[in-house]
Amino acid sequence: MNRILIGNSNNKIGVIKQDTIIIDIKENTNILIKDILFKKYLFNVYDAKLNVLIVNENKRDVNYEINIYKGNVSFNNLSYNSSDVKLDINLNKENSNILVYNSVISKKKQKYEISINHNKKLTNSNIYNNGVTKEDGSILFNVSSFVPKKSKDCVVNQNSKIITLNDTNDNEINPILLIDEFECEAKHAAFIGNFNQNELFYLMSRGLSKQDAMNLLINGLLIGTLDVCFNEKENLKKKLNDDWR
Amino acid sequence: MLEIKDLSVKVENKLVLDKFNLTINDGETHVIMGPNGVGKSTLTKVIMADSNYKVINGDIIYNGKSILKLKTDERARLGIFLAMQNPLEIDGVTNSDFLRTALSSKEKKNINLYSFIKKIDKAKEDLKMPDEMVHRSVNKGFSGGEKKKNEILQMKMLEPEFIMLDEIDSGVDVDALKIVGDNINMYKKDHPSSSYLIITHYTHLLKYVKPDLVHVVKDGKIVKTGDYNLATKIENNGFNFEKVVIEAIDGSEVSE
Ligand SMILES: Nc1ncnc2c1ncn2[C@@H]1O[C@H](COP(=O)(O)OP(=O)(O)O)[C@@H](O)[C@H]1O
Ligand SMILES: [Mg+2]
Numbered sequence: 001m002n003r004i005l006i007g008n009s010n011n012k013i014g015v016i017k018q019d020t021i022i023i024d025i026k027e028n029t030n031i032l033i034k035d036i037l038f039k040k041y042l043f044n045v046y047d048a049k050l051n052v053l054i055v056n057e058n059k060r061d062v063n064y065e066i067n068i069y070k071g072n073v074s075f076n077n078l079s080y081n082s083s084d085v086k087l088d089i090n091l092n093k094e095n096s097n098i099l100v101y102n103s104v105i106s107k108k109k110q111k112y113e114i115s116i117n118h119n120k121k122l123t124n125s126n127i128y129n130n131g132v133t134k135e136d137g138s139i140l141f142n143v144s145s146f147v148p149k150k151s152k153d154c155v156v157n158q159n160s161k162i163i164t165l166n167d168t169n170d171n172e173i174n175p176i177l178l179i180d181e182f183e184c185e186a187k188h189a190a191f192i193g194n195f196n197q198n199e200l201f202y203l204m205s206r207g208l209s210k211q212d213a214m215n216l217l218i219n220g221l222l223i224g225t226l227d228v229c230f231n232e233k234e235n236l237k238k239k240l241n242d243d244w245r
Numbered sequence: 246m247l248e249i250k251d252l253s254v255k256v257e258n259k260l261v262l263d264k265f266n267l268t269i270n271d272g273e274t275h276v277i278m279g280p281n282g283v284g285k286s287t288l289t290k291v292i293m294a295d296s297n298y299k300v301i302n303g304d305i306i307y308n309g310k311s312i313l314k315l316k317t318d319e320r321a322r323l324g325i326f327l328a329m330q331n332p333l334e335i336d337g338v339t340n341s342d343f344l345r346t347a348l349s350s351k352e353k354k355n356i357n358l359y360s361f362i363k364k365i366d367k368a369k370e371d372l373k374m375p376d377e378m379v380h381r382s383v384n385k386g387f388s389g390g391e392k393k394k395n396e397i398l399q400m401k402m403l404e405p406e407f408i409m410l411d412e413i414d415s416g417v418d419v420d421a422l423k424i425v426g427d428n429i430n431m432y433k434k435d436h437p438s439s440s441y442l443i444i445t446h447y448t449h450l451l452k453y454v455k456p457d458l459v460h461v462v463k464d465g466k467i468v469k470t471g472d473y474n475l476a477t478k479i480e481n482n483g484f485n486f487e488k489v490v491i492e493a494i495d496g497s498e499v500s501e
Contacts, residue, residue: 004261059261074337077424084271132451162454166489183261193431197296197297198333199333199335201293201295201296202329202332202335202340203343203347204316204317204318204321205293205317205318205326205327205329205398206321206343206344206403207318207321207350207351207403208318208320208321208345208346209318209351210316212350213318216338216342216343216346217335217338219337219338220335220336220337220338220339220342220382221336221337221340223337224336224337224338224339224382225336225337228322228395
């Protein structure tokens with residue numbers, strides 16, 4: 001079994017055209033997806049809380065679409081050297097909120113297209129992209145947030161960080177904020193570079209070798225930040241240490 | 246324990262320590278006072294091998310051997326510890342993962358999880374820190390006082406023998422300062438040969454942790470050495486710190 005669904009009969013799953021899976025969420029639900037079997041994952045959330053964790057090691061491109069009709073969605077994606085990912089988020093009713101933690105380990109060229117549409121007022125989006133590039137890896141984060149007129153009192157937040165552990169010059173972050181409504185709060189931050197020297201010094205001053213300190217910071221950046229439970233994080237850290245170095 | 250000989254240090258091409266000398270013997274507690282910007286933190290950072298600070302002259306001898314060529318982590322594993330003036334927040338890295346890795350590095354083997362938990366629980370209780378701090382990110386969302394307590398918690402876990410406390414008392418309220426002071430004293434009792442270099446502007450902490458010697462630093466070197474009374478003098482005239490230091494150097498009496 002690759003997918004675990006906790007929730008109950010009010011949720012519905014359907015498959016169309018072999019390559020799209022539709023998941024309707026009407027109750028508070030946790031979803032863990034460990035293998036990408038479909039081209040497209042479509043989540044419709046109706047007045048519920050949804051927590052998704054995707055562990056993606058797959059070689060095929062994948063598209064996620066999340067439509068929220070009121071509710072809070074926490075979408076956690078951990079990609080290890082996967083193919084390109086597209087993520088479309090539509091906040092379709094008031095009090096629809098999305099939190100995205102997108103963590104990427106890249107050993108080859110990878111592209112992430114993320115777009116967030118604030119279609120109604122009082123909607124929030126917080127998007128955190130954290131990547132590490134090694135070997136032949138490079139990452140492109142394209143993040144676009146749209147707030148049309150009348151979508152008042154929205155919170156729009158984009159935060160992207162790529163730690164370059166190889167010598168690539170191709171890492172790129174493009175934060176796009178298209179905001180037509182003045183009465184909303186928008187911010188973005190982008191960082192491409194190395195681990196902070198002061199953080200390394202602090203860890204090493206407690207006896208950690210530089211390598212151990214970097215591994216700890218990689219774990220922290222990619223897994224520590226995720227909005228998933230303690231045990232899940234421990235599993236992922238173990239996987240990162242054993243299989244994904 | 247530690248001998249600093251004619252040490253000159255540059256930071257960003259500026260000479261901060263100028264032929265600095267200090268010897269700290271086993272079991273001794275030394276205090277360094279002095280106005281802001283004279284190089285007190287620089288001294289601790291260079292002892293800990295922070296690469297921003299370049300040694301251009303002199304030597305640092307630890308237990309009879311020069312440590313100048315050793316890296317930060319190597320010095321730490323020899324038992325040198327720095328409680329920093331401004332402990333960093335490290336998002337995503339839990340206190341537990343940090344300390345487990347640090348202890349494993351020090352003992353050169355994976356440490357036993359059960360004894361680790363027992364040890365950290367005790368340290369946390371001694372410092373009256375909340376239970377859930379163990380699984381929280383290092384210093385993230387901690388108050389000033391909690392950050393300083395966390396430095397002491399790390400000291401208790403790693404059991405170093407030469408301990409530098411850089412303004413461990415600033416940003417800490419009276420209750421937390423008592424807890425910090427009591428814990429340092431407890432540690433001293435359990436580790437009788439441990440030595441201390443305490444940087445402070447006040448005597449609050451020194452009421453708990455009695456110093457053997459108090460040094461005043463100015464212009465990159467120690468300009469005056471005395472006992473606890475020197476610290477009191479400096480504190481009483483804290484509002485006119487520069488004047489006191491100058492008078493201390495001149496050897497003239499400080500007006501009360
Ligand atoms: N990392 C650094 N980069 C640039 N200048 C520094 C750095 N650290 C210290 N300095 C400078 O060195 C001098 C001494 O600083 P510091 O040792 O922090 O003083 P103190 O701890 O006595 O207040 C100051 O002039 C300070 O601006
Ligand atoms: Mg200082």
